[in-house]
Amino acid sequence: MSRIIEVENVSKTLSRRQVLNNVSFTVKKNSITGFIGPNGAGKTTMIRILTGLISCSGTVKLSGIPIHDKTRALKNVGAMVEMPVFSSYMTGYQNLYALALLDSTMNQRTRRARIREVIALVGLQGREHNKVKGYSLGMKQRLGIAQALLNNPEILILDEPTNGLDPVVTKEIRDIILKLNRERGVTMLISSHLLGELEKLCDDFIIISRGRIVKQGSKDSILSAGGTGHLEDAFLHLMAGGE
Ligand SMILES: Nc1ncnc2c1ncn2[C@@H]1O[C@H](COP(=O)(O)OP(=O)(O)OP(=O)(O)O)[C@@H](O)[C@H]1O
Numbered sequence: 001m002s003r004i005i006e007v008e009n010v011s012k013t014l015s016r017r018q019v020l021n022n023v024s025f026t027v028k029k030n031s032i033t034g035f036i037g038p039n040g041a042g043k044t045t046m047i048r049i050l051t052g053l054i055s056c057s058g059t060v061k062l063s064g065i066p067i068h069d070k071t072r073a074l075k076n077v078g079a080m081v082e083m084p085v086f087s088s089y090m091t092g093y094q095n096l097y098a099l100a101l102l103d104s105t106m107n108q109r110t111r112r113a114r115i116r117e118v119i120a121l122v123g124l125q126g127r128e129h130n131k132v133k134g135y136s137l138g139m140k141q142r143l144g145i146a147q148a149l150l151n152n153p154e155i156l157i158l159d160e161p162t163n164g165l166d167p168v169v170t171k172e173i174r175d176i177i178l179k180l181n182r183e184r185g186v187t188m189l190i191s192s193h194l195l196g197e198l199e200k201l202c203d204d205f206i207i208i209s210r211g212r213i214v215k216q217g218s219k220d221s222i223l224s225a226g227g228t229g230h231l232e233d234a235f236l237h238l239m240a241g242g243e
C-alpha cells in the first residue's frame with residue numbers, strides 16, 4: 001500500500017527546547033491512523049508541521065510532494081488543529097463561504113455547491129444559517145471538520161476532534177470520519193487522548209513520547225503489546241518502557 005504521508009528525521013526546536021527529535025513515520029493511503037502520546041509529547045507540533053504552519057528540519061512529503069513546495073503539497077490536505085476558530089457573529093454558512101472565497105480555483109456556483117456538500121457531510125443541515133455563537137461544542141467541531149473538507153482533501157488531519165464532546169456527539173463525529181474514509185477514501189491522521197475512541201476507529205497507530213517515536217504499527221501489532229488487546233494497556237505498557 002502506498003505511503004501518502006512520509007516523515008523522515010524531523011526535528012524542531014521551540015524556544016531553545018527540542019520538541020521533536022529525529023521523528024520518522026509513514027501513513028498509508030486510505031488508512032485511519034491514530035497519533036497518540038502524553039501531554040506535551042509533540043503531537044500538535046508535528047501536526048502544525050504537516051499542515052505547513054511551522055517549518056522544521058528533516059523531510060516531509062505529502063502525496064510524494066515535499067512540504068516546502070507548500071501550495072502543491074497542501075492542495076490535498078484538510079486539517080483541524082486544536083480548537084477551530086470562527087467568526088461567532090457570522091453563521092456557519094457565512095464562515096464556510098468566507099473560507100471558500102480564498103480558493104480562487106472555485107467559481108461562485110462550485111463554491112455554493114461545495115459548501116452545501118460539506119454541510120451535509122458533517123450533518124449541519126438546518127443549522128447552517130444560525131450564528132456560530134449559538135452553536136454547541138459539537139456543532140463547532142462539525143463546522144471545523146466542514147472547513148477542513150472544503151478543498152475536497154485526500155488527507156484529513158484532525159487534532160483532538162472529539163475532545164470535550166459527549167458520547168452521543170463523539171459517536172456522530174466517529175461515524176462522519178468512518179464515512180469519509182470508507183466512502184471517499186480519505187486518509188485520516190487523528191490525534192486524541194481518547195484511546196477507546198481511537199481503538200474503534202484506527203487501522204494503524206503512531207506513538208510519540210517526549211518528541212520521539214516510541215512505536216508505529218498496525219492495530220494488531222500495537223494492541224498485542226499490552227497483553228490484553230486494549231489500546232490503553234498497550235499504551236501504558238509502552239510508556240513504562242515495555243516493548
Ligand atoms: N511556541 C512554543 N514555544 C515553546 N515551547 C512550545 C511551543 N509550542 C509547544 N511547545 C512545547 O512543545 C512541547 C510539545 O507540545 P505539543 O503541543 O506539540 O504537545 P502535544 O503532544 O500536542 O500535547 P497535548 O496532548 O497536551 O496536546 C511541549 O512541551 C510544549 O510546551
Ligand SMILES: [Mg+2]
Pocket residue numbers: 043044045159
Ligand atoms: Mg496537542
